[in-house]
Amino acid sequence: MTFQKVHRRQNAVRATLLCTLAALPLPTGLVSLTPSAAEAQAYQVSTIDVRGNRRVDVSTVSAFLALPRGAVTAGQLNEAYQRLVASGLFEEVEIEPRGSTLVVTVKEWPIVRRISIEGNTRVDDEDLTPLLGSVPNRVFNPDQVEEDAAALAGAYEQRGNLAAAVTPRLIRRGNDQVDVVFEVAEGRVVEIERLSFVGNRSYSDRRLRRALATKQAGLLRQFIGSDTFVAEREQFDRRLLTDFYQSRGFIDFRIRSVSNQFSRERNAFFVQYNIQEGNRWSFGRITASSDIPGLNAEDYLAVSRIEPGRYYSPAAIDNAIDRMERLATQNGLSFVRATPQVTRDPRNLQLNVNFRLERGPRIFVERIDIEGNTNTLDRVIRREFTTVEGDPFNPREIRSAAERIRALGYFAEANVDSREGSTPDQVIIDVDVEEQPTGSLSLGAAYATDNGLGLNIGLSERNFLGRGQFLSFNVATGTSTDSASFTFGEPALFGRDLTGQVELYYRKTDFDNAAYNTKEVGFSPSVSFPISRNGRLALRYRIERNELEDVPDDSSPIIQREEGDQIVSSVGYTYSFDNRRSGLDPTSGIVFRFSQDFAGLGGDISFIETNALAAYQRQVWDEEVTLTATIEAGAIHTLSGDTSKVTDRFFLNSRQIRGFEPLGLGPRDLNAPQEDALGGNYYAVARLEAQFPIFIPEEYGITGGVFLDAGSVWDLDDTDGWNGMEVDDDFNLRASAGVALFWDSPFGPLRFNWTTDLKSEDYDKTRNFDVTVSTQF
Known part of the structure; x- marks a missing residue:
């Protein structure tokens, strides 16, 4: 069978x-009877003989038959048969009347x-x-x-x-x-052959496709899962497209319909969005009002930070409400709610917003119930709530907590709802999550023109033992660099919004452009915490043993004097600001970082190292072109009569200034046979870049770019070079320009640079082409 x-x-x-x-054998115990025949045919049943059952009791069979003793009709027998078949207990069922005995033969599954x-x-x-x-x-x-x-x-x-x-x-x-x-x-994967839009005037199809999670099928369709048709993804894409338009001031945007057409060959879909953009609105008058005694509405208006004339954005309204309600809590006022009252000015296409500060209902949080977390501890989820049992209920805070829980990346699904508690003035917060894998093991190969071909293995866990801790171990080897690192972190140290991290690392370099090698082994604990909505401060300690080795006799005397090992013990901090995700303007963003390290708490050398980076990014021409401007600089000041060593000084790499080999620019002892690169105590670089679509369809993930870089490395504490001749360590400007190809490949974002040097020194080592992993700032 x-x-x-x-x-x-x-x-x-x-x-x-x-x-x-x-x-499957047909039942033989009964034959089909017409209704009249079934009523006429009657049997006398005094006993039921069940045969063939081994696991199912006779009483269970009789219960499903449900036949009375005595006279039964053929119709009743047929109904009894159907009940027994529907029980799902038997593979075969046969009913046969034999005199006053009903023989029931069954074959169990x-x-x-x-x-x-x-x-x-x-x-x-x-x-x-x-x-x-x-x-x-x-x-x-x-x-x-x-x-x-x-x-x-x-x-x-x-x-x-x-x-x-x-x-x-x-x-x-x-x-x-x-x-x-x-x-x-398995059959063939049904792909999205074409993803198009009707009714879009302000943005091209190319730009709108970038806003959706679903992508068109392209050259790499065998590796990309987002280009397959999944019906459930449509609702998510609708939300993404609506958010895209509304965050840019199109408050009347709506999706008229979505058409999904199956191709004739039944192996591809054509998806078309029919949309209505509407007008683009800006902020007009921004005011605040309140009848609450002791509350000055102007103080709350000052923290709204909404500028009239800027395009309307729901994120700007949400941020203003959050700041106002937080200020009320800081001032000891509970249950204060900021309600935006929006009025339209159609003539000027402006939205006037009045924030009405009023008392909300006096409702408290009775308890927070968490379900579905089979691996993650309850406290990992609870710490994402700023509200605890007994606090005033704030729906906005609960929605924010739900977003933070989803952002953890520990759960495939995370739903947070509220319901009435034991009394009308109390609510219960229900958190229902579905766990997902959080660990990964990676084995792979990589190639970069700086480091050559390399192999790497990595093991990481983002939710170690369900405690929300992260753990990673990586080993990489290449033609010029070997490295290994171990990192362990706790994102809620002492139960606070304080990230603690410990790192152990080992790095060994064998540069093609230098006769010497370096080796570093270090240990660095650190803590970081937010100090504003977009700002964060990190504090760290580092103890490191670095070594300059394999220095040949014909190297620069400066390098020879620095050969050996030293212990560096330092404390430092980094302040970072990044509003690319939470800024009021979704088309622009600012990144700023400033750090200092102070060495000399023990160890063999004392210095102050300072680094800074400022970058601005903006999308123009209907967001088709991304412009980026970056400035970064660094300085190292030695103390107590110490001199910097080549392991401490700055060298610019191909990400900082393109068109030069590693160790290819900066002070160099030209009189030494090796013409050793020495690095510098100072560096400064400015970069301008534009990234834009090219003739290749965007589903291939390939875009073009142009760039212009300028900068230099300079200054040495020791300039006494070969045969006592002084090394030139002055500021000598270098500049380069080129074109780039960006590829969002299945193996990671890559960029290919073709560069020409505009200004360089005769002794610099230039490079016209390189491949790197594409990074931002």
């Missing part, structure tokens, strides 16, 4: 189930010995097995197997394999045991 049900997903709207039952999935190559067993409800060593249940096949087919549908078919088969093993095998025919 074979059991076969084929589950196939034909499209995202409806699923078709094709069922085939082969070689066998025991499931083993369950396996075959034919799946795109989805691993580890992802499919948890979807099965069938369990080995239990009675086979055909209905459950049917549900399992549908669940497996649904998993493929989520990945765009709408034509995938799942066929369950039974393999008889004797001793009343069977194996259940789910045979998977």
